[in-house]
Amino acid sequence: MVKLLTSVYFAKRLYSGTTGKVQAQKYVLTKYFQGEPKKTDFTIVEETLPDLKDGEVLAEAEYLSVDPYMRAYMIGYKLPTDMIGGQVAKIIASRNSKYEVGKYLTGSFGWRTHTVLNPDVANEKAGLLPVTLLPDFGSHPVSLALGILGMPGNTAYFGLKEICKPNPGETIVITGAAGAVGSHVGQIGKLLGCRVVGFAGTDDKCEYLEKELGFDRAYNYKTVDIRAALKDGCPKRVDCYFDNVGGEISSTIINYMNKYGRVAVCGSISSYNETKLPKVSILQPAIVLKELKIEGFLVNRWTDRWNEGIEANLKWLEEGKLKYQEKIYHGFDNMVDALVGILRGENTGKAVVKVK
Ligand SMILES: NC(=O)c1ccc[n+]([C@@H]2O[C@H](COP(=O)([O-])OP(=O)(O)OC[C@H]3O[C@@H](n4cnc5c(N)ncnc54)[C@H](OP(=O)(O)O)[C@@H]3O)[C@@H](O)[C@H]2O)c1
Numbered sequence: 001m002v003k004l005l006t007s008v009y010f011a012k013r014l015y016s017g018t019t020g021k022v023q024a025q026k027y028v029l030t031k032y033f034q035g036e037p038k039k040t041d042f043t044i045v046e047e048t049l050p051d052l053k054d055g056e057v058l059a060e061a062e063y064l065s066v067d068p069y070m071r072a073y074m075i076g077y078k079l080p081t082d083m084i085g086g087q088v089a090k091i092i093a094s095r096n097s098k099y100e101v102g103k104y105l106t107g108s109f110g111w112r113t114h115t116v117l118n119p120d121v122a123n124e125k126a127g128l129l130p131v132t133l134l135p136d137f138g139s140h141p142v143s144l145a146l147g148i149l150g151m152p153g154n155t156a157y158f159g160l161k162e163i164c165k166p167n168p169g170e171t172i173v174i175t176g177a178a179g180a181v182g183s184h185v186g187q188i189g190k191l192l193g194c195r196v197v198g199f200a201g202t203d204d205k206c207e208y209l210e211k212e213l214g215f216d217r218a219y220n221y222k223t224v225d226i227r228a229a230l231k232d233g234c235p236k237r238v239d240c241y242f243d244n245v246g247g248e249i250s251s252t253i254i255n256y257m258n259k260y261g262r263v264a265v266c267g268s269i270s271s272y273n274e275t276k277l278p279k280v281s282i283l284q285p286a287i288v289l290k291e292l293k294i295e296g297f298l299v300n301r302w303t304d305r306w307n308e309g310i311e312a313n314l315k316w317l318e319e320g321k322l323k324y325q326e327k328i329y330h331g332f333d334n335m336v337d338a339l340v341g342i343l344r345g346e347n348t349g350k351a352v353v354k355v356k
Contacts, residue, residue: 022049022058026112027083027335029074035273036343037071039336042083047112052095055118059089059105064353065146066329066338067180071272083111083335086129088145096120099133106145107131111335113355129299130306140317141326147180147350148317148324154309155266155299156184160192162302163264163295164240168193171234173253175221176244176269178205179342180350183213184313185242187322190214194240197233199226199249201345208348213323226252245270251281257290265296273343325349332356 024047031041052058065086073084088106091099099105099119107122108129109115119131134145147153159181166172172189176182177198186209189196198209199221206218217233219226226249230238238257243250246268254263271277286292302309316322327347329338332355342351 021051022114022116023047024049024112024114025332026110028080029077029083030080032075032079033071033273035275037336037339042336043080044333049114049116052093052116053118055096055120056094056116057091057096057099057105057119058093059109059115059117060092061087061089061109061113061115061332061355062104063088063143063146064111064332064335064355065151066335066342066351066353067152068267068269068272068342070339071343072267084108085111086146086151087112088134088142089115104134104142104145105131106134106150113332130303132306132310135310135314137314138318143326143328143350143352143354144317144324146352147326148184148313148322149310151299152180152350153184153313154302154306155181156188157309157313158299158302158305159264159266159297160185160188160240160242163297164242164262166192166194166240166262169195170239171195171197171236172240172242173230173234173238174198174242174244175249175253176200176267177209177215177218178202178348179244180347181266182242182244183209183325183349184322186215187213187316189240191316191321195234195236197230197238199229205348208325221249227256230256240264242266243268246280247271247278248280251283254283254292254294255281255286257286257292259290261290261292263292263294265294269343327351329353 026045027042028045030043087109091101091103094101122131172194174182174185178200186196186198196215198215198218200206201222203220206220209215209218219229239261241253241263243265244267247270325348338353
């Protein structure tokens with residue numbers, strides 16, 4: 001009798017929650033972006049999900065991420081294609097004892113409301129960010145798994161530490177400084193004992209960086225002369241440049257670097273909506289004469305060290321050494337507005353969409 005009850009209990013735990021056919025909604029990209037993304041570039045499609053097989057779970061999205069790479073990468077996909085993106089999803093049915101109902105997963109499931117997957121198999125696919133069972137975030141929202149405790153957090157952590165390799169007392173300059181990655185890079189820079197100078201797109205963002213996050217100086221790149229700002233904010237010039245935006249501002253900063261300076265090229269958001277690539281001032285003389293090291297990177301280079309970054313950032317957060325802001329958009333129907341929002345600079349910190 002006890003044996004029977006035990007097996008009924010485990011069967012319930014393994015495959016509890018929804019058991020009927022589940023209708024998912026997903027965004028399918030049907031037109032390549034021209035300039036800013038538009039709602040008419042997508043069709044929202046309903047999909048009936050299959051029953052769970054052994055090892056699989058059904059996860060319901062709670063937060064979807066909007067990230068600049070979504071604007072940049074879709075040109076590489078054959079249309080029509082499911083929209084890419086990370087999400088935090090609650091497990092609502094499970095046939096995998098490692099992934100219990102009620103726990104949260106994060107992974108690159110795309111712009112969709114429900115997903116059936118085998119997390120173990122998903123993690124064998126090369127190149128994708130790991131599907132992760134969320135650790136206990138304490139009092140912090142699970143949405144942080146898309147921000148400082150997820151991909152952007154690891155981009156800041158590994159990009160700064162492994163590419164820029166800053167030493168205490170050195171000067172780090174960051175563009176896109178008030179965004180998800182930039183605001184985090186600056187705080188780690190301060191924790192490592194560096195002078196940190198940021199460029200962001202509004203005076204309010206600059207005030208937040210200086211007053212809340214402890215940046216030494218922050219400048220509104222839309223209103224200042226960049227070279228004059230560098231002279232003012234970087235009396236010992238620039239040792240490390242964390243480049244989130246590309247374009248002419250990056251050339252100006254790179255030309256203001258010290259010998260053996262290091263540049264982490266993280267992204268080039270200033271060009272993502274452009275149909276013609278911008279022309280910028282030549283960099284080679286500075287690279288040669290100052291013997292600079294300029295290295296691009298993709299955060300999935302550190303997939304095998306993924307948890308190291310998450311744990312380090314969680315520890316700093318718990319110790320009150322890292323702060324964050326989130327810009328929360330509401331509703332699955334508003335994904336495109338949210339994506340356009342980050343490209344227009346509406347966000348301070350990480351932008352996410354709360355599905356319901
Ligand atoms: N290499 C990797 O693995 C990796 C991983 C994650 C992100 N990234 C890259 O890192 C960069 C930042 O990403 P994120 O997730 O932190 O985004 P984000 O900074 O949170 O959001 C984008 C921000 O970019 C700024 N921006 C928009 N147009 C701009 C322009 N023309 N010039 C300068 N700034 C502009 C806006 O802020 P303002 O108000 O300041 O203009 C906006 O808030 C992006 O280039 C992204 O592609 C790379």
